[in-house]
Amino acid sequence: MNCKPPPALRQGDTISLVAPASSPRPEQLAAAVAAIHAAGYRTKTYRDVCQSVDYLAGTDEERADELQQALADPETAAVFAVRGGYGVARLLDLLDYAALSEQPKIVAGYSDITALHAALMARCGWMAFHSPNAIDLAPEQGHGPSTESLWRLITRSAAPATLASADDWPAMRALVGGAARGPLVGGNLAVLMGLVATPYELATEGSVFFFEDTGEAPHRIDRLLAQLSLSGKLAQVAAVAVGHLSDTGEELGADRDAENAFGFPPIIERVLERYLAPLGVPVLVGLPVGHEAPNLALPQGAEVELDADAGRLVLVEPCVV
Amino acid sequence: MNCKPPPALRQGDTISLVAPASSPRPEQLAAAVAAIHAAGYRTKTYRDVCQSVDYLAGTDEERADELQQALADPETAAVFAVRGGYGVARLLDLLDYAALSEQPKIVAGYSDITALHAALMARCGWMAFHSPNAIDLAPEQGHGPSTESLWRLITRSAAPATLASADDWPAMRALVGGAARGPLVGGNLAVLMGLVATPYELATEGSVFFFEDTGEAPHRIDRLLAQLSLSGKLAQVAAVAVGHLSDTGEELGADRDAENAFGFPPIIERVLERYLAPLGVPVLVGLPVGHEAPNLALPQGAEVELDADAGRLVLVEPCVV
Numbered sequence: 001m002n003c004k005p006p007p008a009l010r011q012g013d014t015i016s017l018v019a020p021a022s023s024p025r026p027e028q029l030a031a032a033v034a035a036i037h038a039a040g041y042r043t044k045t046y047r048d049v050c051q052s053v054d055y056l057a058g059t060d061e062e063r064a065d066e067l068q069q070a071l072a073d074p075e076t077a078a079v080f081a082v083r084g085g086y087g088v089a090r091l092l093d094l095l096d097y098a099a100l101s102e103q104p105k106i107v108a109g110y111s112d113i114t115a116l117h118a119a120l121m122a123r124c125g126w127m128a129f130h131s132p133n134a135i136d137l138a139p140e141q142g143h144g145p146s147t148e149s150l151w152r153l154i155t156r157s158a159a160p161a162t163l164a165s166a167d168d169w170p171a172m173r174a175l176v177g178g179a180a181r182g183p184l185v186g187g188n189l190a191v192l193m194g195l196v197a198t199p200y201e202l203a204t205e206g207s208v209f210f211f212e213d214t215g216e217a218p219h220r221i222d223r224l225l226a227q228l229s230l231s232g233k234l235a236q237v238a239a240v241a242v243g244h245l246s247d248t249g250e251e252l253g254a255d256r257d258a259e260n261a262f263g264f265p266p267i268i269e270r271v272l273e274r275y276l277a278p279l280g281v282p283v284l285v286g287l288p289v290g291h292e293a294p295n296l297a298l299p300q301g302a303e304v305e306l307d308a309d310a311g312r313l314v315l316v317e318p319c320v321v
Numbered sequence: 322m323n324c325k326p327p328p329a330l331r332q333g334d335t336i337s338l339v340a341p342a343s344s345p346r347p348e349q350l351a352a353a354v355a356a357i358h359a360a361g362y363r364t365k366t367y368r369d370v371c372q373s374v375d376y377l378a379g380t381d382e383e384r385a386d387e388l389q390q391a392l393a394d395p396e397t398a399a400v401f402a403v404r405g406g407y408g409v410a411r412l413l414d415l416l417d418y419a420a421l422s423e424q425p426k427i428v429a430g431y432s433d434i435t436a437l438h439a440a441l442m443a444r445c446g447w448m449a450f451h452s453p454n455a456i457d458l459a460p461e462q463g464h465g466p467s468t469e470s471l472w473r474l475i476t477r478s479a480a481p482a483t484l485a486s487a488d489d490w491p492a493m494r495a496l497v498g499g500a501a502r503g504p505l506v507g508g509n510l511a512v513l514m515g516l517v518a519t520p521y522e523l524a525t526e527g528s529v530f531f532f533e534d535t536g537e538a539p540h541r542i543d544r545l546l547a548q549l550s551l552s553g554k555l556a557q558v559a560a561v562a563v564g565h566l567s568d569t570g571e572e573l574g575a576d577r578d579a580e581n582a583f584g585f586p587p588i589i590e591r592v593l594e595r596y597l598a599p600l601g602v603p604v605l606v607g608l609p610v611g612h613e614a615p616n617l618a619l620p621q622g623a624e625v626e627l628d629a630d631a632g633r634l635v636l637v638e639p640c641v642v
Contacts, residue, residue, distance in 0.1 A: 029452070037357060054539070054588055054591065055540050056537070070353050085540075086543065086544065089543075089544060089547040089548070089551065090543070090547060090595075092551060093550075093551060120466075163584050190544070191544075194514075194544045194545075194547065194548045195516075195548070195551070196517055196518045196552075197517045197518040197522075197552040197554075198548065198551035198552050199546070199550070199551070201518075218375070218376070219406075219407040219408075222407065222410075222411070223407065223410060223511070223515045224515075226410040226411055226515065227410070227515045227516070227517070227518070227519065230410065230414060230516070230519035230520070231447040231517075231518040233518075268374055269455070270375065274411075
């Protein structure tokens with residue numbers, strides 16, 4: 001699924017801040033706004049995004065309305081999710097995709113924002129940017145390399161460009177060797193699997209598929225990969241890249257403090273091997289993406305090459321124009 | 322999806338004990354065997370089911386082989402899961418469904434066993450029995466009414482028969498009033514949603530759909546119902562019955578100790594109302610089924626009538642012959 005690249009972000013452009021999932025604390029929002037201004041961009045909001053309704057940053061109607069406005073707004077060049085959490089899935093049927101421009105806009109974020117990315121790719125053919133959320137951009141959050149990778153990716157149109165490499169991030173290694181090319185698709189595994197059999201599900205055929213997750217115990221990661229496998233979607237991929245699987249919880253037993261060469265507890269590695277090794281495609285683990293630092297920016301829907309042996313993910317076509 | 326009823330269990334019949342998911346402790350297994358013998362049945366096992374490989378009761382091949390033997394065994398009248406946990410999804414592609422008889426066998430259990438039930442209904446047209454697992458049958462487990470309901474359901478061919486009623490279980494109440502009829506299908510919600518888009522997914526069209534779960538926080542229940550809704554499967558049901566949603570975890574905040582009239586924390590009730598109230602079909606909550614006592618036995622694939630106003634679920638055709 002190759003998607004259409006949006007126009008590159010230019011100094012002075014406006015970035016809209018939306019909260020389609022959970023709400024930030026006011027000081028987190030203020031720090032995000034300051035960081036974006038310091039980087040040379042304006043910001044725009046459509047409502048007070050710090051309000052909470054249970055675990056959501058407002059009612060479904062309020063969040064959907066804000067998102068629709070931002071995505072359609074000719075005044076803004078990019079839409080950044082303030083934070084993840086939960087709630088984007090509740091909005092997907094409320095958006096008017098037909099009313100959006102065929103000219104894509106940069107839409108950035110991660111975690112629960114995976115659902116928005118999947119919907120915009122599936123329904124509009126827009127590229128999407130898996131990246132730190134806005135509250136992660138403040139320097140005090142310690143996501144310097146991730147923040148820089150986002151600004152670089154959405155402001156320059158160069159390709160080929162290295163998205164992530166073992167030269168910089170030595171944890172990147174082959175679980176299965178080889179190299180392959182395809183459109184990059186993926187995101188948060190639980191969120192992605194929550195969209196299977198809906199109009200927003202990911203097209204994995206021929207793709208370089210990446211995933212990350214947090215707070216999912218080994219048996220839950222196992223269940224998510226089982227569904228991906230039993231549905232036939234896993235057998236269609238051209239390559240796999242596994243990002244951070246953090247906070248895997250209390251089921252690790254004796255494995256809790258052990259780490260193997262890939263940085264995962266052995267029980268997690270056994271789960272990955274059970275599902276990914278038989279595919280016969282290159283599998284790279286240790287992609288510096290997810291709920292730990294670094295969380296480098298990745299352009300979804302753009303053609304990439306994954307070289308598991310070299311520990312490298314390379315963008316082969318421009319993801320902004 | 323009306324399924325074919327198996328022959329009724331008769332005194333002296335053999336019950337096979339299998340562990341397709343996680344393993345029991347030896348003393349749990351011994352107590353289960355004693356309880357089944359005391360009820361007047363023989364037991365049969367095919368291997369030592371107390372071994373563990375990570376969170377599984379053996380390798381995938383060992384568990385699949387055991388399950389295939391038990392399901393095909395002419396010496397046994399019923400197959401009881403020793404316990405749930407995790408792991409049935411890993412076996413579904415390893416079973417030879419074509420080799421199983423068109424004559425169904427009683428297959429009982431719950432929690433992760435939902436995946437086995439779904440597969441046998443989808444691939445073989447067998448009825449399936451959502452019920453206590455074998456280790457719950459020991460009297461010291463305190464599941465007397467649930468145990469009795471299982472023995473009653475699989476030994477008598479009478480219908481109509483009350484499966485659950487507010488006369489006995491006052492927590493059964495209408496979230497949405499009305500009455501409807503259809504084949505009963507359901508089980509553990511997370512397990513069911515993990516089978517969507519696979520050859521084992523549940524057919525919900527026209528069904529009386531029931532679900533239960535444990536250890537799923539409100540936002541996780543929300544995500545599971547979102548997928549059920551976005552996939553179109555929720556709009557197809559004739560009625561809904563919600564069982565125990567236990568151990569919903571740490572996200573309850575101020576709601577943690579509050580319970581509404583349905584016995585759920587208010588945040589859970591708001592999630593249920595968001596997805597179930599707009600359906601325009603009867604919705605009953607407080608079904609005494611799931612990871613708390615009682616966990617009454619239910620015949621999946623049999624025609625039932627749900628009367629939300631009266632707080633009653635009635636079997637309208639025999640589920641054993």
